[in-house]
Amino acid sequence: MEASGPQDESERPLHRPFLIGVSGGTASGKSTVCAKIMELLGQNKVDHHQRKVAIISQDSFYKVLTPDQKAKALKGQYNFDHPEAFDNELMHKTLKDIVEGKVVEVPTYDFVTHSRLEEKITFYPADVVLFEGILVFYPQKVRDMFHMKLFVDTDSDVRLSRRVLRDMSRGRDLEQILTQYTTFVKPAFEEFCLPTKKYVDVIIPRGVDNMVAINLIVQHIQDILNGDICKWQRGAVNGRSLKRAISEQNDLHNGVSSSTGKRALLEPSCRPH
Numbered sequence: 001m002e003a004s005g006p007q008d009e010s011e012r013p014l015h016r017p018f019l020i021g022v023s024g025g026t027a028s029g030k031s032t033v034c035a036k037i038m039e040l041l042g043q044n045k046v047d048h049h050q051r052k053v054a055i056i057s058q059d060s061f062y063k064v065l066t067p068d069q070k071a072k073a074l075k076g077q078y079n080f081d082h083p084e085a086f087d088n089e090l091m092h093k094t095l096k097d098i099v100e101g102k103v104v105e106v107p108t109y110d111f112v113t114h115s116r117l118e119e120k121i122t123f124y125p126a127d128v129v130l131f132e133g134i135l136v137f138y139p140q141k142v143r144d145m146f147h148m149k150l151f152v153d154t155d156s157d158v159r160l161s162r163r164v165l166r167d168m169s170r171g172r173d174l175e176q177i178l179t180q181y182t183t184f185v186k187p188a189f190e191e192f193c194l195p196t197k198k199y200v201d202v203i204i205p206r207g208v209d210n211m212v213a214i215n216l217i218v219q220h221i222q223d224i225l226n227g228d229i230c231k232w233q234r235g236a237v238n239g240r241s242l243k244r245a246i247s248e249q250n251d252l253h254n255g256v257s258s259s260t261g262k263r264a265l266l267e268p269s270c271r272p273h
Contacts, residue, residue: 016099017098017099017101017125017126017127017128017129018127018128018129018147018148018221018224019095019098019099019129019131019145019146019147019148020128020129020130020131020146020147020148020149020150020221021131021132021136021137021143021146021148021149021150022034022130022131022132022133022136022150022151022152023132023133023134023135023136023137023149023150023151023152023193023196023197023200024134024151024152024153024154024193024207025134025154025156025159025189025193025194026081026134026159026163026185026189027154027158027159027160027162027163027166028152028153028154028159028207029152029154029162029207029208030132030133030134030152030207031055031057031132032207032208033132033150033152033204033207033208033214034055034130034132035055036208036214037053037130037214037217037218037221038053038055038130040214040215040218041053041218041221041222041225048122048123048124049124051124051126052126052127052128052225053126053127053128053129053130053221053225054123054124054126054128054129054130055129055130055131055132056094056106056123056129056130056131056132057131057132057133058086058091058131058132058133058134058135058136059109059111059133060106060107060108060109060121061086061087061088061090061091061094061106061107061109061133062080062085062086062087062109062116063084063085063086063087064115064116065078065114065115070114070115073114074114075176076172076173076176076177076179076180077180078114078184079184079188080184081134081135081184081185081188081189081192081193082184082188082192083135083138083139083192086135088139088142090107091139091142092139092141092142092145094106095131095142095145096145098123098125098129099145101125102125103122103123103124103125104122104123105120105121105122105123106120106121106122106123107120107121108120108121111170112170112171127224127225128221128224128225131146134189134192134193135192135193135196137149137196137199137200138192138193138196143196143199148201148202148220149199149200149201149202150200150201150202150203150204150217151196151197151200151202151203151204152204152207153197153203153204153205153206153207154205154206154207156186160181163177163181163185164177164178202217
């Protein structure tokens, strides 16, 4: 949906995109859930210019590190899980531009060198935007912009094992990974990420393995793409109604009572740590 000139821009219907925030602990499966949603919607093979659904990661908004901070990061001694590690002002401005239907450029962050690269990723106007990250709900002005908020809740041991494999693939030492996890990652999750779960509309235990929840979220998005963009603006389509739909579907799927079904799907499947 790239604008080729002023005339095309003026003729393009203006509407607010539906913003969905997706949070959860490190390696909980946030990006995998978003990718599965894109796949089920058939948007993953669509050209970036024409996509109706876009995914943006909070990881792109890590601050540019000072030389001292970068030296600490290379030793695993910098806290990337603290709210101050993110450029929240740029993140908020980018979301505002997205809401206004503008083409935005998002930074690219290199986790091997711990630096922001020169090249940027261009995102074109879309009907639905998935914004995922560990602390997307922490800054209130960012949190308040989302029309729906999801939390991917995955067992802490599973998350740790995934993080170890991911960081080792980036060339990092195992001992350094585990030290960083116990020193920064786990405490930051408990202090900053986990408390934001109270703000969400839907909790998804087990991440991408929970296809009952994901299929209903996909259907919810499909309704918007099929023309209910005005309907949700009137408040008829929202996270609350989706939560109710997921709960009811889970009851049918598992053959359990309403209260039990809701708890099984919408509440954490285990203690965070």
